[in-house]
Amino acid sequence: MTPKQFDLIVFDWDGTLFDSTALITRCIQAAARDLGLPVPEAADAAYVIGLGLYDALARVVPDLPRERYAELGQRYRHHYFAAQHEVVLFEGVLELLAALKARHHWLAIATGKSRRGLDEALQSVQLQGVFDGSRTADETAGKPDPRMLHELMREFGAAPERTLMIGDTTHDLQLALNAGAARLGVSYGAHDHASFHAFEPLHIAHDVPDLQRWLLEHA
Known part of the structure; x- marks a missing residue:
């Protein structure tokens, strides 16, 4: 197993893990x-x-x-x-999360959803207990304000350079940039990935298997 580059990996929800x-x-x-x-x-x-x-x-x-x-x-x-x-996790997400948990990363969610919306979504796909932490837009500042990531980093004692934010929108990447965290984009969600390059993502994944390959090799 390669040494970990990131202690805390934070995912957006809609369009990144959830096909919504x-x-x-x-x-x-x-x-x-x-x-x-x-x-x-x-x-x-x-x-x-x-x-x-x-x-x-x-x-x-x-x-x-x-x-x-x-x-x-x-x-x-x-x-x-x-x-x-009617909506489900993208194919391969469960395997991806299990592989990251096996490497002992902290996993978290930063989402524009409400707390009720996120909790119901997690329950519907049986992911309760998989994530170590989460922040929703109705309990802190919304994206791209960095407060979500700042709060999660403080919760886990993770330095910005040891934190990776993964998302499908420029709002996610701007959030990470504002918080001083590393960032990775996925092209299969809401925004055209051509707009991601201005935020200098470490990688742009074109499907979940591509995302998993990169994370297991580099995260």
Whole structure:
């Protein structure tokens, strides 16, 4: 076994471990439709994935008065929770996480989801207890504010240079950059990976097996 480069490996959830990009996009569009608002294009809806819910909705429906954010958020959650059972982990994620646990990395999640949303998702895919820690957007600052990673690094006593953030959006990579942590992008989620290069990721993985190969060789 090669020596570990990273003590703490932090994953984004949606679009990185959980194949939910298309569902989230549809639910954002449905929520706007419910309120009689202009329905965003799929690419615009997908771009805000990873942000906290209200930040995301404010960007994707910019003309909505702030006092109606909660109403739009409620409609989004209605559609998402009704259909979240339809989505699953990307193929190979369970094997990837088991391999990293065997190497004694700390594993954590930093996500734009709510605590309720993350806990329900973890339960639905039977991943309770696999992760050593997590942060959600409703209990700390949302991405790309570095607070999520700062809190996780303090929790585990991990230095920034010994921490790796993995995500499918520029919000994830900016979060890592802001926190002084290393970063790795995956191209199979919400954002076009051509935009990742500005954040100097160590690698861009094009599927989960590629991600696992890189991590076992370099992390």
